[in-house]
Amino acid sequence: MASKHSTWHIVTVKLAILLVFASACDQAQVASSETDGAKLYQSICATCHGADGKPSAAMVARLNVRDLTSPELRARITPALVEQQVRKGSKNKLMPSFEGVFTDEQIKAIAKYVASDAFRR
Numbered sequence: 001m002a003s004k005h006s007t008w009h010i011v012t013v014k015l016a017i018l019l020v021f022a023s024a025c026d027q028a029q030v031a032s033s034e035t036d037g038a039k040l041y042q043s044i045c046a047t048c049h050g051a052d053g054k055p056s057a058a059m060v061a062r063l064n065v066r067d068l069t070s071p072e073l074r075a076r077i078t079p080a081l082v083e084q085q086v087r088k089g090s091k092n093k094l095m096p097s098f099e100g101v102f103t104d105e106q107i108k109a110i111a112k113y114v115a116s117d118a119f120r121r
Contacts, residue, residue: 032103034106035105035106035109036109037109037110037111037112037113037114038113038118040102040106040109040110040113041110041113041114044098044102045110045114048063048065048095049065049066049067049068050068052069052119053067053068053069053114053118053119054067054068054069055067063094064092064094065094065095066095068114068119069119069120069121071121074119074120077114077115078115079108079111079112079114079115080111081115082110082111082114082115083107083108083110083111086098086099086102086107086110086111087099087107
């Protein structure tokens, strides 16, 4: 029985990610000339991570979305770490890659913004 539940959970999570990613792609194309990291974050990343970097309880429970305000993350976050996550997605594949959705300049702007003090509590 656990196997069927696990399969259902994986399919549900993949579907949710696909829907978020499709929405983000549409928005990214609208903002293809935008290079302000804060504006890009608010238009795309906030969908999962929350406007203030703190995801909703539902996003954490369903997709294990990372809290960008957590002291543990803030202690080790760098623009390079964020840039890699945005480009390649998470190792567990719950966060998709946004390489090709964002330009290099946009990825660097988002990484700089997320690694800044914007989300420090």
